[in-house]
Amino acid sequence: MPDKKALPQSSLTTIRSFAIHNQEQLRLMKIIRSILATGILTICSTAAFAGLNVGSTVNSLVANDDEGNLWNLEDHLGKKNIVVYFYPAAMTGGCTKQACAYRDQSAALNDLDAVVVGVSGDSVNSLSLFKEAHGLNFTLISDIDGSIAEKFGVATRDGGSIEREVNGATHTLSRGITTGRWTFVINKAGEVVYKDDAVKATEDTSNVISLLKKI
Numbered sequence: 001m002p003d004k005k006a007l008p009q010s011s012l013t014t015i016r017s018f019a020i021h022n023q024e025q026l027r028l029m030k031i032i033r034s035i036l037a038t039g040i041l042t043i044c045s046t047a048a049f050a051g052l053n054v055g056s057t058v059n060s061l062v063a064n065d066d067e068g069n070l071w072n073l074e075d076h077l078g079k080k081n082i083v084v085y086f087y088p089a090a091m092t093g094g095c096t097k098q099a100c101a102y103r104d105q106s107a108a109l110n111d112l113d114a115v116v117v118g119v120s121g122d123s124v125n126s127l128s129l130f131k132e133a134h135g136l137n138f139t140l141i142s143d144i145d146g147s148i149a150e151k152f153g154v155a156t157r158d159g160g161s162i163e164r165e166v167n168g169a170t171h172t173l174s175r176g177i178t179t180g181r182w183t184f185v186i187n188k189a190g191e192v193v194y195k196d197d198a199v200k201a202t203e204d205t206s207n208v209i210s211l212l213k214k215i
Contacts, residue, residue: 051153063141066127090130094201101205112212121177144176155180
């Protein structure tokens with residue numbers, strides 16, 4: 001049986017170099033695929049959560065209000081300018097100040113042909129207590145699953161619960177999500193004419209009224 005001859009050192013070096021080159025190519029391809037996948041996901045996420053901007057059209061919005069009835073945006077389109085404001089949680093400091101400011105400016109808002117609706121992740125029962133405790137004179141709607149916030153592009157985080165006393169009794173107010181504090185104004189044609197994604201609770205109502213005077 002003929003003896004097996006060892007490969008020359010130069011051939012071994014070539015083989016090793018080829019193997020290393022292939023490994024580097026495979027590693028580079030994995031990196032490229034990962035970058036491309038991340039980019040595609042980012043683009044898709046941005047598209048999915050871009051939400052509404054000034055100039056966007058809002059055709060529909062239906063949700064449970066503080067009385068458990070369905071509130072429908074279409075009932076107001078063509079008749080009123082619609083102020084849709086998102087707030088983190090009923091019966092908390094900043095949110096109470098913001099809601100009471102809208103309550104106190106109801107006459108001015110009515111003169112400007114505007115209807116106000118507050119949106120949060122609170123349950124219907126929590127909203128009912130909030131409205132009762134502070135004599136709120138506008139509609140609050142429940143976005144407990146975050147679908148409305150997603151439609152508008154409003155940032156959200158996990159929900160939670162707090163305890164508050166209303167009429168001498170302690171109640172637990174629960175919310176499915178916690179939204180950011182954002183405000184939108186939709187004109188009678190259904191077009192978004194104002195968007196504020198960095199709302200200051202104590203300044204929101206005056207900013208909205210100033211805007212409404214211009215349209």
